Amino acid sequence: MSTSPGKPLVIVAAVNGGMQQSRDGAFVPVSPEEIAEDARLCREAGAAVVHVHARDEKGANTGDVAVFRDIITRIRERTDVLLQTTNGIGVRRDPATGQLVWPSDEERLALIDLDPTPDLYGVAAGTTDFWHPEGGYPTETPYVNSPEYLKKTIKAIYDKRSTLEYEVVDMHVIARLARYADEGLFDRNAEHVWLLLGGGLGDVDADPETLVFMRNLALSRFPNAVWGVLGAGHDNFTWATLGIAMGCDTARVGFEDGLYRADGSVAGRNHELVAELVKIAAIYGRRPATPEEAREILGLNR
Secondary structure (H helix, E strand, O other), rough: OOOOOOEEEEEEOOOOOOOOOOOOOOOOOOOHHHHHHHHEEEEEEEEEEEEOOEOOOOOOOOOHHHHHHHHHHHHHHHHHOEEEEEEOOEEEEEEOOOOOEEEOOOHHHHHHHHOOOOOOEEEEEOEEEEEEEEHHHEEEEEEEEOOHHHHHHHHHHHOOOOOEEEEEEHHHHHHHHHHHHHHOOOOOOOOOOOHHHHHHOOOOOOOOOHHHHHHHHHHHHHOEEEEEEEEEEHHHHHHHHHHOOOOOOOEEOOOOOEHHHOOOOOOOOOHHHHHHHHHHHHHOOEEOOOHHHHHHHHHOOO
């Protein structure tokens, strides 16, 4: 496993998520203006991509396309960072039952046709028992990604000649995507297949053995894939450092996943995590990719 010295690292800043709230001294952006300003700061710190969720006036997650439109417009007015919008929206609590409820397929599919258009998209590529206390999900909750939803998303994004980041937080996701490729939905040998390997959330341990297994399994099925890492909570920098040492193409940090610096202290703003990751990457001879370099690495220039 080569550390690939000199190879640019695409840093993704996931600035807010669907449930994360400001706490413990960390400021989580929720309004379009706050999100846009965090995007600018993260770009200046070294991020090439920002990943955003929309929030309503009360700070709760929303699939309102008008709010997404406002966020995209404000970000593009102040920075050249690449923009990735969520396709997950986030969970809500049913006022009648108190149970956590995920948005419908129809609500999530509506985010594919946002205008202005995001540069990149993402999708949770498998159904999982989602558990992420540091991201605002303290209760294990079934997160269903139906085959109909996933297949429609894959076709629509590739028809746009954009790139889709597949979130992999369970091993079965890799087999599911390989089966879809075998069925002709997309080319398993394509260089724009982007696999984000998550650790520390759901039931995936953020340890070296798990990442090595996930990375090797992923590349055995998708040999030309772009692969990245996402560590949750206190595993944020542990997982990112492991990935960088193994030659990953992308690494994601940000308050959606966790509030903590490498030493365990809470960061005040998202860009502080980005700046710390830049320093860690430099130890391995890696520098942050620019947005234009990220376009090439992620297959947007094909």
